Amino acid sequence: MAEDTNKDRSRPPLRVRRVSLDTGRENVVVISRHSSALRPDVFRGFSRVELRTGPKVLLATLLITDDDALVGPDEIGLSEPAFRRFAEPVGSLTAVSPAASPTSLDAVRAKIQGQSFKPAEIEAIIGDIAHYRYSDMEIAAFLIGSASFMTSGELLALVQAMARAGTQLKWPSPIVVDKHCIGGIPGNRTSMIVVPIVAAHGLTIPKTSSRAITSPAGTADTMEVLCRVDVGIEEMKEVVAACRGCLVWGGHVNLSPADDILISVERPLSLDTSEQMVASIMSKKLAAGSTHLLIDLPVGPTAKLANANEARRLRKLFEFVGDHFGIAVEVITTDGRQPIGSGVGPVLEAEDVMAVLTNDTTAPADLREKSLRLAAHLLEYDPQLRGGSGYARARELLDSGAALKKMQDIIDAQGPSSGRNDVGKLTFDIAATADGTISEIDCLQLNRLARTAGAPIDKGAGIRLFRKIGDRVEKGQPLYRIHAYDQSELDLAAAGAKANSGYTVGTRQPVTGETTAP
């Protein structure tokens, strides 16, 4: 390929222009079909090109235009992400040539043909991905090649490479605890209760969380109802120094940036392997400097894990990776048959959290109990604490108001958030269509309905649950209330709920074995 590259370098360079196109994770550039420097017949729309200015190189997907107003013959238009990543001024000159694939892609091809990756190959691939050198299609090739099989050595190398590709945090404390839930359960905002309990006890727990991708709320979205979460690294360190804990958005801290890019391709393809999930989570924990990690695996018919066997396999993968990197990992399975708490959506969930922290008598008992149980596990990591006393200590910190005080300190330290944070005043109640006992709740359907109502973008949109599994209900009594800011979104969510409420009433025997009226 040396000749081709030389050939194109002999062509006159093009002037950088900025083009107002948001192309997401993909670098996109535009040249004119009348380009003075390129032979557009050599280039095709959507082929890959290489921009080079001195030692700086950008790989991008090419579009071709006839519109001189967009890009002139001696120009190259950089879409917003490409312009930002290339970071060369408007009007500066850059050489453009057809791009060879990144060298690391050879290993991906070999993997597709059944070979294993060497650690150095994975490191090179992840480095290229983190620097936006892979196209979507090339990322897909890596993920799918890896999805068919991944050796334990490959998994470890992947975790290491992903952790190294971004920020790596260090903490002055010998014990840095963390918790993580694999998600999928509506509500379930335990981190916002666990962190203040654990920090109030005195352990270091610098928690980073994600925003919702396919769910109606991530912990970062819900915490943002109470305070700012887009906190940078230095600020995060200050918060942790002052409070022992924090609850910030991980996206701003740049832990495992390759993971964010991989996820953006996994999601549209619905690729979802255990190895990728473990690599994603453990690389972030490794980069975050965690020494002790509790992982929550909810199991239920509409949870991410359908049964104990699936959970066991995942547990072993987490333990294996944790052991290798010296992170003490404890994995617990929890009841994932239904939502945790009564709110679904950022504001409604934040209300649940504050009700638990303020010991409000109407606070959801399941959210309180699950949070205490998780906090108990984490507190047992404290060598000073008497074995088995974690739960009592957690309850003491919660009941005494120490956890609430800690939460207020964290909120003050992270500062106020902006944006609309009231509960959606437009509501619609969904009622039971028959008498009976609630036997099943479809987590996927409730997530979908809450999103249709506007969550997480409308923070006050979502669902307030009135009934849980095992509760008796009479025909006409409300099961839950949909909240929204926007009437058309409320209408759509209501229509969706009328078609499928997500609740099963009385069609199965309740677990207690009572006879239920049909």
Added chain:
Amino acid sequence: MAEDTNKDRSRPPLRVRRVSLDTGRENVVVISRHSSALRPDVFRGFSRVELRTGPKVLLATLLITDDDALVGPDEIGLSEPAFRRFAEPVGSLTAVSPAASPTSLDAVRAKIQGQSFKPAEIEAIIGDIAHYRYSDMEIAAFLIGSASFMTSGELLALVQAMARAGTQLKWPSPIVVDKHCIGGIPGNRTSMIVVPIVAAHGLTIPKTSSRAITSPAGTADTMEVLCRVDVGIEEMKEVVAACRGCLVWGGHVNLSPADDILISVERPLSLDTSEQMVASIMSKKLAAGSTHLLIDLPVGPTAKLANANEARRLRKLFEFVGDHFGIAVEVITTDGRQPIGSGVGPVLEAEDVMAVLTNDTTAPADLREKSLRLAAHLLEYDPQLRGGSGYARARELLDSGAALKKMQDIIDAQGPSSGRNDVGKLTFDIAATADGTISEIDCLQLNRLARTAGAPIDKGAGIRLFRKIGDRVEKGQPLYRIHAYDQSELDLAAAGAKANSGYTVGTRQPVTGETTAP
């Protein structure tokens, strides 16, 4: 997902606008960040959206702009290919919503997890691909999922589905012969000699050929030096009715359109499995209505097949598919150690072809002999011909001028081509740097050098070879001459050739076993 779709249909439709962006095979649309109908926070750059006007649906990749001059808040800009494929007028209204993946992608996911495709699944996938419903990434997922393993049933279903996705030709003759070479050897323009011989004999041979993708010339590029090749189906049928044969560009006839799309993703990923190659070729032959097919597999160190074992495996795949679909397939391996003929590049190759057809004494003997041998195989398909007399008959048709006459008829029937068709007058000779015997010629390097010189876009650019394997050469004698239209391209090709001529002289013993001076 039903709710999401409903939700977005409630939004006001957008007006179609045409945006001058050539995005190749990918459908791309642009909306304003201030869109009146969409919530851009719901959409992200490079996410997939669905346009719907009545029953018509288009899936596309989304870009977002702040530039009202490009796309206004109530508009949706369609890039050129998307505009062409959606075929709705400028200013017409269309509903836009986030796109669910094509349903057929579920089978791709299952395949990635180790399951096999059912024939109906492959049919659905190929149909979606042929209708541009798959993104690059999704096509990559299909190809890579299939690359790890493909059952014989899957291969047959793939051939069938690909053949059905486009034009299917029918011919009045009971015997329709065809030949195909898997490529990789510079020169080797046998089809342009075989077709006139076979057609002159009276067999039907409606040949479609490809243009160069990564080589300096495809048969369609070389034939275009002599006449038009972008001939439609009806016109192709007229040519075949008049001449028994034709030599047209397959791209214009729309045989196996899914294959063209698959190749556009295979190429940048350098995916190259035997099954995909066989499916690609056999689907086109099936769609072309061939009854008898000769396949040429060149074997050599720098050919696509390095040894007889690889060729044998490929042969069996071709035979298996041919047997299933009732195509009589004959597969032969040929000498792929070096170029065939002396010209590399469209005009230079066309000169070789015409020299053979006119029985010019300077015509390359290897091109003549190989063409006669291939034609002999095809002629033997004629039940009227006495077994074993194919070669003699082929030579008779060539020596008598009957093949040349037939070629002139085909050229006249296809009509004159436009564009520049002279040999590049700018030349540079590459000379031997030592005395000796030519022991090796690197096909890949000669292809690369001819492309650097400008082929196939500059039809008269390329290489004229003066020496072949086994020839004696003295230091300073020319090995070959580079031709170009453009001085800078000539310079680059010359520099490339000086760095690596592609010729090995005297470092190995010639095959005859003579002693060679060092």
